[in-house]
Every structure is written in C-alpha cells, then in structure tokens.
Amino acid sequence: MSQAAHRLVNSLDASGFGLPFQMSQFTSRVEAVGLFGAELLASHKQGLKAVVKRFNDAQYLCMKRALGASTKMSIGCHVKVLLECRQSYRLGSRFLERVILLKSRIQCLPADHPVVIAVNIAETFNIETWWTQTDGAMTLLGLSKDICECGYVSESSKLDPGLRRKAVCKFKHEVVRPLMVSMEHCWFVEAIEKLGEDTTIQYCWSRPVVLWGQALCWSGWGRVMWKFHKALCTARITQKLPMAWFGGADLAMDQPRCPLCNALDAHFFHVLCACGGTFHLRQEWANYLPCDSYHWVFYENIHAEGLYEKVKCFGQCMATFSSRC
Numbered sequence: 001m002s003q004a005a006h007r008l009v010n011s012l013d014a015s016g017f018g019l020p021f022q023m024s025q026f027t028s029r030v031e032a033v034g035l036f037g038a039e040l041l042a043s044h045k046q047g048l049k050a051v052v053k054r055f056n057d058a059q060y061l062c063m064k065r066a067l068g069a070s071t072k073m074s075i076g077c078h079v080k081v082l083l084e085c086r087q088s089y090r091l092g093s094r095f096l097e098r099v100i101l102l103k104s105r106i107q108c109l110p111a112d113h114p115v116v117i118a119v120n121i122a123e124t125f126n127i128e129t130w131w132t133q134t135d136g137a138m139t140l141l142g143l144s145k146d147i148c149e150c151g152y153v154s155e156s157s158k159l160d161p162g163l164r165r166k167a168v169c170k171f172k173h174e175v176v177r178p179l180m181v182s183m184e185h186c187w188f189v190e191a192i193e194k195l196g197e198d199t200t201i202q203y204c205w206s207r208p209v210v211l212w213g214q215a216l217c218w219s220g221w222g223r224v225m226w227k228f229h230k231a232l233c234t235a236r237i238t239q240k241l242p243m244a245w246f247g248g249a250d251l252a253m254d255q256p257r258c259p260l261c262n263a264l265d266a267h268f269f270h271v272l273c274a275c276g277g278t279f280h281l282r283q284e285w286a287n288y289l290p291c292d293s294y295h296w297v298f299y300e301n302i303h304a305e306g307l308y309e310k311v312k313c314f315g316q317c318m319a320t321f322s323s324r325c
Contacts, residue, residue: 001034005062018219018226019233020212022066023086030062031091038095039102042137043130052092052140059091068230068245075238075251079191080203084233088209089184097172097180099137104147104171108157108164142179147171202236221308228315229307235314241268246322259324271321278317 008029012022034055041051060078061071063085069075082090109116122129138146147153152171157163192203221229231245240251258266260277271278 001030001058002061002065004030004033005065009066013223013226016220016223016226018221018229019066019085020219021217023212024217026062026066026087031094034058034091035095035098039099040130041095042099043128043133048096048133048136048140052095055092055095056090059087063087066230067234068227069234070244073244073250075234077195077237079188079195080199080237083188083192083203083209084237086209086211088211089180090187093141093180093184096137096141097176099134100141100143100176101168101172103131103134103137104168105164107146107148108153108167110158141176142183143176150175216307219308221311225308225311225315228318229311231318232311232314235268239268241271241321242318243322243325246318248322248325255325258321260321266321271317272314275317275321277324278320281313281316281320 005026008025009022012025038055042048044051056078060081063081064071064073064075066085067075067081075081106115106119119131122131138144147167150171153164153167157167188209192200227245231242234245234251235242238251240253241255243252244250254265254267254270256266257264258270258275258277261275263270263275266275273282
C-alpha cells in the first residue's frame with residue numbers, strides 16, 4: 001500500500017497535480033490496493049483491533065508521503081494529518097465495513113451453495129473461525145443486526161442474483177455506511193477536542209470534513225505552488241517552520257536568530273507576522289487579511305482563488321526566510 005501511494009504521489013507531482021487531485025485518486029489507486037482481499041484478516045491471530053490499527057497506521061504513513069514528508073520525519077497528530085488531506089474516514093473503519101459486507105453477501109446465498117454448506121459445517125464444530133470472528137467487526141462498528149435480521153433478504157430472493165446484489169447494496173447504504181460515517185464523525189470531533197480550544201477553532205470547518213472541489217483538483221497552479229500548498233498543510237499540522245519543503249533537512253520549531261532581521265527566537269509566528277524581512281510581502285496580503293496574517297494562514301479557506309493567494313503569500317515568506325538560513 002505504501003508503495004502504491006509512493007508511485008501515485010511521485011507520478012502526479014511530476015505531472016503538475018497537487019494534493020487535492022492526488023487525494024481524489026487515493027480511493028481507487030491506493031486504498032483499493034491495500035484493502036484487496038483484506039476481509040480475510042478478520043481472523044488474524046492478533047485480533048481485529050490490531051488489524052484495524054495497522055490499517056490506520058498505514059493510511060497515516062500514506063498521508064505523510066502525500067504531504068511530502070519523509071517516513072522518518074515526525075509531524076505528529078494523526079487526526080490533523082487526515083483532516084489536512086481531506087480524509088473523511090480512517091482506513092480501519094473501511095476494513096470493518098468490507099468484512100461486514102462480505103459476510104452479508106454470504107448470508108444472501110441460497111442454502112445449497114457450497115460456501116453456505118461449508119459455513120454450516122464449520123459452525124457444528126463450535127470453534128473460532130472467520131465466520132464467527134466477523135461478529136467482532138459488527139461490534140466494533142456498532143451494528144447489532146445482520147442483513148437477514150434487518151429484513152433485507154428473504155429465502156425466495158436468495159435465489160435471484162440480482163435481488164441479492166440489491167439487498168446487499170441497500171444494506172450497505174442504509175445501515176452499514178451511515179453507522180460508519182457516524183462513528184468516524186464522532187471520532188474526528190472527539191480527537192480534535194482533546195487537542196484543545198485553539199485546535200477546535202482551527203478545524204471548525206471539519207464538521208463534517210469538507211472535501212476539495214473539482215475546480216481546485218484540476219487547478220493548474222504549477223509544481224512550485226503545489227509544493228508550497230503541501231508545506232502550508234504541514235505547517236498547519238505542526239505549527240513549525242516547514243524547512244524541509246524549502247531546502248532544509250527537517251521541521252524546525254524555531255531558529256535561534258532570524259536571518260532577515262536578527263530578532264531572537266525566529267519561530268513560525270515571527271516569520272508570518274513580525275519579521276521586518278517579510279514585511280513587504282505581508283503588505284501585499286492586505287486585501288485578503290480578515291485580521292492578522294497568522295490567523296489568516298491557519299483559518300481554512302476552501303475556495304480555490306482565496307486558497308491560492310494564501311499559499312502564494314505563505315510560500316513567498318517561507319522562501320525568503322529559508323534562503324537566508
């Protein structure tokens with residue numbers, strides 16, 4: 001999965017596509033690879049919760065790669081990374097959904113189907129099998145009734161492949177998916193609130209997660225501007241100077257002395273709001289600033305035009321600062 005993410009990001013970066021378009025392709029070109037056949041992992045020896053965690057960790061690493069961070073670079077905060085990449089769910093939850101839907105498809109098969117016969121035989125031995133362990137996926141997702149108990153399929157409809165597909169589809173969109181969406185929304189809200197009031201205000205737009213529009217996905221900003229955009233997203237996560245995106249080696253909480261104005265402790269706020277060396281750049285922001293420049297950078301603007309100006313101004317300030325470091 002990490003290799004698929006690496007190939008996707010590299011190829012789209014080289015073609016001039018930015019993070020919004022890359023994330024629009026994530027489901028079909030990365031997630032589909034990682035979750036292919038994953039339903040069988042419901043019977044993993046380490047348990048369902050361990051598998052869910054592994055998928056969530058893998059998704060986090062893929063998002064880090066998409067942001068331009070190396071695997072060894074620590075940018076912290078799982079929930080912030082997912083929000084900046086506009087991921088509305090954790091991959092572990094998608095895994096649970098797929099396990100439940102595979103079990104539902106089997107439950108819709110007629111009684112004389114070989115798979116159903118095998119399941120019935122396995123149940124007579126009173127041992128732990130994949131079939132019994134899928135109940136754990138239902139529990140983790142908060143699902144109390146399966147597709148048969150919900151009344152989506154009857155004995156007569158099991159004989160018709162078309163009706164079986166429709167039953168599973170309705171069960172997915174009317175029961176399973178709403179439960180997953182609700183669970184993920186609660187997790188995102190709780191995780192953000194645990195980070196404090198400032199973070200809650202910063203990500204107030206994420207209830208629910210606002211996806212990038214097609215206009216932004218297809219915007220021809222150019223490779224440099226899209227790199228600035230990824231640096232901005234990373235800075236919003238860490239509130240550190242994203243020096244690695246501007247020729248440095250890593251993130252930096254601050255510099256001992258500002259190379260532009262010789263002020264002590266050149267931190268993120270100083271570069272964006274107080275540095276004399278970036279004053280002329282900040283003057284160009286006047287038409288876009290709702291208040292101070294720091295608030296403007298950390299308050300999300302989902303419109304392509306406003307976001308472009310934000311990324312441009314942020315990138316110019318950081319490029320000017322890092323060129324003297």
